[in-house]
Amino acid sequence: MDPRCTCELCELKGLFFDNLEGDHLDMLCSGKVEKEYAKGETILKEDTMINEFSYLKSGLVKLFRTDSSGKEQIITIAKPYDYVSLLSVFSNDQYNYSVSALEDSVTCNIKMEDVRSIVRDNGVLALNLLKKMSKVADKIILDSVEIRTKHLRGRVAFLLIHFSHEIYHSPEFDLPLSRKEMAEYVGMTTENVIRTLSEFRRDGILKIYGKTIQIVNMDSLKSIADFG
Amino acid sequence: MDPRCTCELCELKGLFFDNLEGDHLDMLCSGKVEKEYAKGETILKEDTMINEFSYLKSGLVKLFRTDSSGKEQIITIAKPYDYVSLLSVFSNDQYNYSVSALEDSVTCNIKMEDVRSIVRDNGVLALNLLKKMSKVADKIILDSVEIRTKHLRGRVAFLLIHFSHEIYHSPEFDLPLSRKEMAEYVGMTTENVIRTLSEFRRDGILKIYGKTIQIVNMDSLKSIADFG
């Protein structure tokens, strides 16, 4: 094996390319490109040609769409292992959404034709991809359905719990989103998101220091998320 | 080729199993099971074990979830070619949602292990599956995001246009959903869906005879759907 091939050592290799060997691994290694993005930078633009398969190595990103009137709607927030440019990638010529970095992030990019060629030859990898894709899509859909059924308070609670449990694994964390972005995620206005946060603070459920959130009463928050 | 193998003649063969030959085709043919469902029957139940890959041969179905309080939320409506039990199938042990027949329907079912085995051996088929899956998931997500951004009138208009254009290919059609189900789809109450339909009727946009809808002024309806 080529000692210069760093993919062999990549901690994310197991995500898709676990059982890759020989020519295919070489193809991947020599062809891949890593890109760095600073917080706030755009990674992918809606309606742009897809020619790479890319996934997140580190950082945090948001997927969003821009509607006819220019307003943004956040579809999902993704962390490494979690997100991949997966959706659309195999079915479309162009991205259906934009992606930008919420924190400094690094992506690994592989030419679509290389991925296709590898999938054609390696059925186990194909199954891995199907599995990953299925999981990502399912999560987005279920989250979306759940948000749709909740009221404002429930939506904000859901979002906070999501950050606490699935991203920062702590009851205290720095929000990676502005209030406006939170609103774009839950589909409400900025003002009402703020009002809800203030309410939670008054009720002793949260402590808020700017972007730093501390969940004081997780049980209350959970019961609000589950509808109360 | 085994002359008793009817899969060879199946009009939906091209969906996934286009380039299948020999043993795999035999495996598919001998292993597959077709099932018929009458309008209203349940096809799949949420939280039930997945052990078959199934797709719709004819009819019309709805995918939905039941929330903690027992209310149903429709995720999407699917017609042949369109829907497959695709989501979840490769990533989960259990279904995340239920499926039931809106019209008399026929599904074709294949053991998951057979599908997996075929995918492992046939990379082109794997790519087809990835493509199909990507497309289905993307459509559901984008529709969901779009519905989320609209108001009541826009949502109902969107739904009617969806039926007219993508399912019945005609400005006149019989609604396969009850008013209650329409409400479950757009995430509003039954009463308000009815009110909106009545409004559209008063405004000369629709003619309504029970479940039969005739779109009289498609341009108005479209501009309402696109936000007006």
Place this chain on the structure above:
DNA sequence: CGCGGCTTTGATGTTCATCAAGTAAAGTGG
């Protein structure tokens, strides 16, 4: 004929968006 489910309309109150105004924070240029 009468019961139960689906549909429709109206009246009322709640939730939420919009508008307005003000404060804090974060860049920007001298």
Place this chain on the structure above:
DNA sequence: CCACTTTACTTGATGAACATCAAAGCCGCG
């Protein structure tokens, strides 16, 4: 580093969109 500008955040007041409650008409079915 400070004045200046801009952007993010916050709170309140008002009206619009929507859910809920109530009641009546319709239709299929036993």
